[in-house]
Every structure is written in C-alpha cells, then in structure tokens.
Amino acid sequence: MPPGATPALPASTVGPVHIVGTGLLGTSIGIALRRLGVDVTLADASPLALAVAVELGAGRRAHVDDAGPHLIVVAVPPEVAGPVAAAQLDTHPNAIVTDVASVKAAVLDDLSAARADLTRYVGSHPMAGRERGGAAAAMADLFVGRPWVIANSGSSSPAALSAVRDLAVDLGATVVLMDADRHDAAVALVSHVPQVVASLVAARLVDATPGAVALSGQGLRDVTRIAASDPMLWAAILAGNAGPVATLLREVRDELDSTIAALDAAAEGDLGKGVAKLHDVIVRGNAGVSRIPGKHGGARADWDVVTVMVPDSPGELGRLFTEVGSAGVNLEDVDIEHAGGKPVGLTAISVLRGSGPALAATLAAAGWRILA
C-alpha cells in the first residue's frame, strides 16, 4: 500500500451526495467521497470551476434526470451559504442538507428567516484549509485529523445529525459538537481575531522604510503570516461573525489602551503603573499561549528535542536529514529557524522520548554541532 493510502473502510455516508460549490472544500469532499465509492454529483456557478473539479475526480456533473440526492453539501462562500442551503432544502424535500461555512449562527438565522425545514439541516464547519484556495488545491486528505464542528441547532432530526457525522468521520475528521453561538465565539477567538490583528500589524509595514523592514525577524514573520489571506473570503467571514469578533476586539482594544497608558507611564519613569503593567501584559500572554495544544504550546512530553546548528552551505540540510534517517530513529517533527529568508541556524529535531541522546551522539560523531 502506498504511503498516504488509508486502509479501506466501507463508507458510512449514503449517496448520492450532491455538492454545491466546487472550491477547495467542496472539491476535497468530493474527491474523498469518490475514493470511498460514494456517488457524487457536482454543481458550481462557474462552469470553469466545475470542469476542474470533475477533472480532479470530485464527482460527475449533476443532471436533471438524476435521482434525488440523499445528502447535499453546500460549500459556497459564507455570505451566500444561508440562501443556497434554503434553496436546496426547498428544491430537494427529501434530502439532508449541510453547509461547511466557517460561521454558523448567521447561516442558521438566514434559514430560519426563510422558514426552511430545519429538521433536515445540520450546520457544520470542517476546520481545514490551505493557504491556496480553489479546486486545484483540493485533496482527499484535507480533513484527516482536523476538527469538524457540527453545530447542533436543536431542530435537526437524528437522521440528519447522523448523516453529517458519518460524512465527517468518513473523511477522517474529528467530530466536535457545539451550538452555533458557541462555535462562532470559539472561531472568533482562535481564528477571526488573530486574522484581524495580524492584518493590522502587517498594515503598519505598508509605509515603513526599507531599512526598518530589513530588520524583520522570525517573530514578525510568524505574527503576520496569515495577513496574506484572501480579502474577499475574509471580509465575508468577519461580516458573518461580526458580533462575536467585535466583542473580543473590544477586549483587545481595552487592553491595548491600558498598555499604551503603561508605556506613557514608563516613559515618565513610573515603575509601578508603567513597567509592572508591561510585565503583566507579557505574563498574561505567557499564560494564554500555554493553553494552546500543539508544538508551540509547549513541547510534547513524549518527545526529545535535539537542536543542531546547520551551516549556511548548499546541501547541509539534506545531509542532516539523511544522517537522521540513517540513525534509525523515528523523526516526529522538525522546526527550522530562518534568517534573512534562508533556513540557516538552529534546526530542532523531535524524536520519541528516549531516542534523543543517541541521536545527539550520532550526529555529534558525524561532526554536527549539537546545542544544549
């Protein structure tokens, strides 16, 4: 079996599945379902986008003679997810309908306003994405290991909830159940507010001198990476979750005001209101970031980390990995530091707990500089 393949489990999802919108998410869902043998029909407002998705194996074009779909997946931009889902519920009175928009209360409100049949509707949000959008970036594995929120409205039938849960599980995602308001507050916190703040920090660079920008380091790169996101998509997401995002941004604004006041006090030499408050800002940030699961929220307890200095010469990084590979340890993660846009300097290699010392000794014997 080639790497990347999954042992074939029979799909729980019952077709035909009709996917409306063949962007990144819709096309990826289609490809994954087709691999599981599920019949998939596709529709998109753009004939070109539809043709690409068909070519990529995401399903076949919907046809007027098709049997009615069992499940409809609405994968259109968030600002039209509600109206499109309402139209699908209306057109296909026996189908279960889900949408995959990244905001959930606004979609539910639109459906309620349209007096749609909410027993057959389940809002969902697969939390997967790539920096590149569009069908060409699609892949069957997009959802593997990712959270897939099912936004329980309280009105959905058990059959509808089961169908959407089966879809998420078939695609390898981890189902998370929460209501629409809790979902929207959570994504405001972990996704939408970071997006706004990253964009505002990056915007400060627009009028900066080249000399200042040249001093940029990894910290600025990390903080502003997501500022490269798609403006049209993000305007729709932010508008669709405006209330929760504004609430959190007001909290950020209030903390920012007291930080500015602390800086002003520090400039006057006030250690109490000034420096102590600045200290507190960083301490609270420490406490918050430590709650994030994953590699930047603290090293995993079951990994050893070996830090190696990689010189700025051609081939050194490849040579390092070749030697790590032949050392016979299980490589769990790699984190490469960058300077001036080049990967040079410290490379942190994570291996299973207990394998670190042997790897460090092997690499040191081969002449690599291992850091404490």
Place this chain on the structure above:
Amino acid sequence: MPPGATPALPASTVGPVHIVGTGLLGTSIGIALRRLGVDVTLADASPLALAVAVELGAGRRAHVDDAGPHLIVVAVPPEVAGPVAAAQLDTHPNAIVTDVASVKAAVLDDLSAARADLTRYVGSHPMAGRERGGAAAAMADLFVGRPWVIANSGSSSPAALSAVRDLAVDLGATVVLMDADRHDAAVALVSHVPQVVASLVAARLVDATPGAVALSGQGLRDVTRIAASDPMLWAAILAGNAGPVATLLREVRDELDSTIAALDAAAEGDLGKGVAKLHDVIVRGNAGVSRIPGKHGGARADWDVVTVMVPDSPGELGRLFTEVGSAGVNLEDVDIEHAGGKPVGLTAISVLRGSGPALAATLAAAGWRILA
C-alpha cells in the same frame, strides 16, 4: 573540516575584549571571539553565570592585574545598559565601549546625562536571539547572517566605530548603520509591537473554554508564538522604547477602532461602511506582509517547492527525508504543517529552481502523494 566550522579568517577585532554580562549575548560573543583567538575577559554580577560562561569557553575571569581592555562589550539587561556603559567608560579611560541592548536612544540618553565620553562609545544591537536565554543557550554562530545595527550617535570617533564594526563582521553579522532614533522606531515596528499584540491576543485565551481552545489551528499558533517570551526582559525592552512603541500602538488602536466600527456596521447589514472596510483591512495586511523579506513574504524565486502529503504513521517523516536525501537534490527548506499538535499533512520541500519536477517524480514513483 566539520560542518558548522568556518574557514579561519584572521580576526580584525583587537583584544583584550572585556565582556560585562555573561547571558546569552555576552557568552555567545565570548565563545565566538575565543575561537578567533582573541583574548577575552568576563565579568558578571552572578558568580554562577560567570562560572558557566568560563566553562563554555567564552573567556577567562577578569583579574585586577589584567592589562586594560581595548574593547568593552556591555551585555547586561537593557534597563542597566546605560549606567554600566557609563561606569566602564569612566573606569577604563582608554577603552572603546559598546553595548548590545535592544533599545538605543535610552542608553545614549543615560550616557549623555552621565557626561560620559561619547567619542569612545558606540551603541549596537545584534538582532539575534533564541527562545531560551542564558549562557547555556549561547553559541558562536548566533550572529551569523543576522543584522547587527550600529547606532551612530555622531559623537563616536572613527576608531571606535571601526572597532565595533570589526566585532560584528568577525562574528559573521551584517552591519546596518542607523541612528538611535531610527533604530528604535524600526525595532518598535518589527519586534516590539508584534510582541505586545501577540501577548494581547494570547491573553484572550486565559479565560477561554477548553472546547474553544481545542479548535486552535496553525494561524493562532503562529500569531501567538512569541507570546511565550520572558516577561522581565520584555518589560525592560518596552519601557526602554516606550515612546516609539506607544506611537505605533496608537496607530494600531485607531485602526482597531475603525475595524470594530466596520464590524458593527456589517452586523447592521451595511455593505459600504461595513464589509468594504473589512475587505480593506485584509487588503492592507496583504500589502504589508508582502514587504517582509523571507519565506513568508513570498516564496523565493530561485526555489521550487514540492508539496508532499505525509501520513500520520510512525517513521513516515524520516522516510520522506531519507528519500529526499537519496534523490540527490539540494534541500533548501522544509515547512511541515501541523494538526492537533502533530506534524501530519502537508510538507513543503524547497529545492533549487529546476530540481522540483525531478524530485516530485522520484517521490511519486516511491509512492508519495505529491500535491498540485
């Protein structure tokens, strides 16, 4: 010659060099100078920190019978850099003195207030650091390829400027000349403001529900990574550069206010003042982030990127690197996506322009899934 070694060039730096403060920067400077054969003496307020630095080969303990140093490097916390530099200028009337604090105008102000001999003083700021501080994290290569700002006060003698430039060049850094005010405005922009904002976003997580935090993705991890920074060091840095940081944070605050107003308008369905303004926030962020040099400011034009799907099974990452290594291409960079704290999913491998298609074909033939 082992990897990590540099062809021996004779040091331009004239010893003895006396380093005051054996933390990360002071110890790293000492180790690098000792490797170049320069005589280095060390001092630190902490006997323990001094002992560690001596043990690491950063130099020898200063002794009352020593000849006067030619160059003194003050590598103490930023809030005491001015007074310590003033004392060194006073104690050693023939020595050139530099400091390596990350704020420059405040240090210069302290020296002016102390009526220190500014002809023998040159402020500098090597822009290098590791997440871990202290002598134990020190390394000779810390400064290689990094900017080293020399803050020209206009009062330094040519001999003093040359000595500090020689130090930076001997340590492999790239010298950048700017005055103290421009330096402080630049680091406020590229380092201090991102730090504050990252801390404020991370602080929102302190009281978040576990369910919300569990939805964290790579975007939040990136934005908040530097929120794990040392509170004492950062309180001193922010207090020492309070004016420029406050100026920029006021700009961020004003943009935040208009973003909140736009969200409120969007919640009322106002497409013009609401959604269009949100779109503009993201567009301006796009423009800003595109100015940052390095991998996140746009892929390097001379690299091909091959994106591979790495399955979530033990050993797959190591096997991938072993096969990349045996493919005989020059590995330039690796970027591994993470899900749920595990390195799983997309791995972007950068190689020299022209080598990408062959690598992709080799990996595909070995069964790896290569993505468009």
